[in-house]
Amino acid sequence: MVKIRNFRRSSLGARKLEPETLMLGFGFDPTLSEGAVKTPIFLTSTFAYDTCEEGKLLFDYMSGREPTPEGISAGLIYTRFNNPNLQIVEERLAVLERADACAVFSSGMAAIFTSLMATTEPGDVVMRSRPLYGGTETLFDTLLARIGIRSVSFFDGVDPAAVETAAKEAEALGRVAAIYAETPANPTNSVVDLDLLNQVADAIGSRQGDRPAIIVDNTLLGPLYQSPLDHGADLVVYSLTKYVGGHSDLIAGSVAGSAAPMKKVRSLRNLIGNQLDVHSAWMLTRSLETLRLRMDKAFANAEEVAAWLREQPQVERVDYPGFSAVATREAEVVARQCMAHGSTFSFVLRGGREAAFRVLDSLEIFKLAVSLGGTESLACHPASTTHSGVSANERAILRIDEGLVRLSVGIESPRDLIADLAQGLAAV
Numbered sequence: 554m555v556k557i558r559n560f561r562r563s564s565l566g567a568r569k570l571e572p573e574t575l576m577l578g579f580g581f582d583p584t585l586s587e588g589a590v591k592t593p594i595f596l597t598s599t600f601a602y603d604t605c606e607e608g609k610l611l612f613d614y615m616s617g618r619e620p621t622p623e624g625i626s627a628g629l630i631y632t633r634f635n636n637p638n639l640q641i642v643e644e645r646l647a648v649l650e651r652a653d654a655c656a657v658f659s660s661g662m663a664a665i666f667t668s669l670m671a672t673t674e675p676g677d678v679v680m681r682s683r684p685l686y687g688g689t690e691t692l693f694d695t696l697l698a699r700i701g702i703r704s705v706s707f708f709d710g711v712d713p714a715a716v717e718t719a720a721k722e723a724e725a726l727g728r729v730a731a732i733y734a735e736t737p738a739n740p741t742n743s744v745v746d747l748d749l750l751n752q753v754a755d756a757i758g759s760r761q762g763d764r765p766a767i768i769v770d771n772t773l774l775g776p777l778y779q780s781p782l783d784h785g786a787d788l789v790v791y792s793l794t795k796y797v798g799g800h801s802d803l804i805a806g807s808v809a810g811s812a813a814p815m816k817k818v819r820s821l822r823n824l825i826g827n828q829l830d831v832h833s834a835w836m837l838t839r840s841l842e843t844l845r846l847r848m849d850k851a852f853a854n855a856e857e858v859a860a861w862l863r864e865q866p867q868v869e870r871v872d873y874p875g876f877s878a879v880a881t882r883e884a885e886v887v888a889r890q891c892m893a894h895g896s897t898f899s900f901v902l903r904g905g906r907e908a909a910f911r912v913l914d915s916l917e918i919f920k921l922a923v924s925l926g927g928t929e930s931l932a933c934h935p936a937s938t939t940h941s942g943v944s945a946n947e948r949a950i951l952r953i954d955e956g957l958v959r960l961s962v963g964i965e966s967p968r969d970l971i972a973d974l975a976q977g978l979a980a981v
Contacts, residue, residue: 572649572777576841580644581637594835595637600629615823617816633826638834643807645841646797649776650789652809656819657829657837661772661792662688664806666696667827668788669731671817672766675701677730678723680753682710684951686739686770686792687940703727708950710734710745711882720753729757735770737891739925740899740935740959741952742773742872746886751785766814772796772926777845778852778893787814795926799840799847803833847928847964848896854970855896855962861971862900867908867978869956873898896962897925899935906955908981909934913958915980918965918973925961930970933959 570579581592602608607628613619614627615634621627629635639657647655658664669692673679681693683706693704703726707719723729732754736745750767758764768788769781775796781789791797793805806829808818822828829837859873875894877884887894902908913921919932923939933939940953948954962970 573845575648576645576844579648580641592638592641592835592838595831597632597636599631602628602630617820632831633828634823636831636834638831638838639829642829642834642837642841645838646776646807647809650782650809651780652782652789652815653812654815654819655807655809656815656822657793657834658806658808658822659827659829660804661686661790661794661806662692663827664790664792664808665689665770666692667818667821667825668768668790668808669697669702669733671821672768672788672814673702673730677702677728678726679704680716680719680723680729680732680765681706682734682736682738682745683708684738684741684743684940684943684953685733685735686772687935687942689733689735689770690940691942702730704733710736710743711749711886713749716746716749716753720757724757724761728761728763729765731766731768733768733770735772736779737773737874737895739773739897740872740939740957742874742895742898743952744874744877744883744886744890745769746882747781747784747786747890754785773895773897774891774893775844775848775926777848778895779891782810784890787811788818793837794924796848796851797840797844797926798833798837799844799926799928800836801924801927801929803836805829805833805837848893850964851896851926851928851962852893854964854967855898855960856894857967858960858962858970858974859898859900862974865978867902867904867912867981869901869903871898871900872952872957897959898962899957899959901954902956902958902981904956904981906934906936909956909958911980912974912977915977916973917976918969919960919977925959927961928964930963930965931961935959 586593611628611630614621643655681704705719705723707716709715732750734745754765754767766787769786771781771789772792772795788810791807793807859871862868863871874887877887919930922931923933935953936955
């Protein structure tokens with residue numbers, strides 16, 4: 554009888570308990586770790602097996618040469634392939650996404666790159682929403698372009714005509730292998746209609762013979778407040794550094810989705826070795842326990858801060874999903890697709906870059922830093938930092954104005970945050 558180790562406690566009832574409950578125990582059996590209530594850190598590069606036959610089966614299961622028997626994991630071999638800390642956080646993230654599988658990575662960019670490499674080949678075309686996170690923009694424009702993967706952009710992700718025009722342009726260039734969207738977008742909070750992308754993907758698939766994979770960066774709303782897989786997405790990517798990690802003390806990413814594309818994603822990760830380190834995986838299990846508490850508080854704070862900013866004479870506009878004009882298609886998409894409005898948003902100051910720098914340099918509670926989704930509040934000037942690699946002309950098209958300031962609202966007192974912004978605005 555071959556023994557395969559199983560770190561999944563199936564009797565917990567993954568689909569019967571609420572996600573908040575599952576984040577404290579799912580995927581971990583204390584009896585396998587000397588009764589430890591919390592998951593230990595498994596600092597090991599390799600795992601012993603009892604017999605040669607067991608080792609053979611472990612590699613057969615891991616490689617997919619043999620199907621893994623129902624009710625057990627594929628077994629532990631080598632931390633580049635799997636590790637209890639990685640498996641536990643992957644299973645918990647899959648629960649939140651209602652996904653077949655999840656894989657964690659060394660960063661959000663590693664997750665994005667691997668998902669695109671797993672779904673495209675040189676000569677393929679990717680449709681992409683704009684704007685995207687600055688690193689993703691650069692990835693498309695440099696490395697992917699250099700290896701022969703071209704992209705076609707659409708700037709209004711709620712307009713069927715704009716998306717369909719991009720689809721026709723992409724089809725004219727070659728096989729459309731993927732549609733990549735970030736919604737809400739960083740830093741303007743523009744939204745993309747995922748049901749529309751699903752319809753367009755189906756139409757492209759009927760014409761070219763295979764359906765492009767829909768990949769969605771869901772970082773700004775997280776797995777609690779937007780569910781791209783429910784709207785036809787095949788893969789969901791995250792910078793787990795942001796809300797899921799949530800304490801500005803780790804770098805991580807993930808990809809979750811249906812079984813077929815996730816098999817390709819995991820196989821590629823095993824090959825190139827950009828998996829997450831075990832200590833960061835362990836820290837993520839800690840963070841998942843308080844994810845809803847932190848996000849609820851930050852989102853409530855942001856609603857107050859955004860409403861206050863909207864009334865200030867120094868502010869030209871506030872890019873916050875909750876402020877979508879009533880009876881517009883954007884408002885309808887937000888209502889249908891988003892269960893909250895998020896805590897990362899931007900506002901534009903009258904007076905351009907000079908005004909933005911004066912305000913930012915005057916802040917005391919908000920820290921000047923890139924990244925977002927931590928417990929502390931952060932502020933930055935995207936045109937000179939996160940999106941400085943995007944040309945000035947492109948930034949203008951994307952509405953990343955020189956006076957645009959991005960805020961990531963944390964869990965402090967909203968009254969204190971508003972007071973800090975008030976004294977900052979007084980500098981202009």
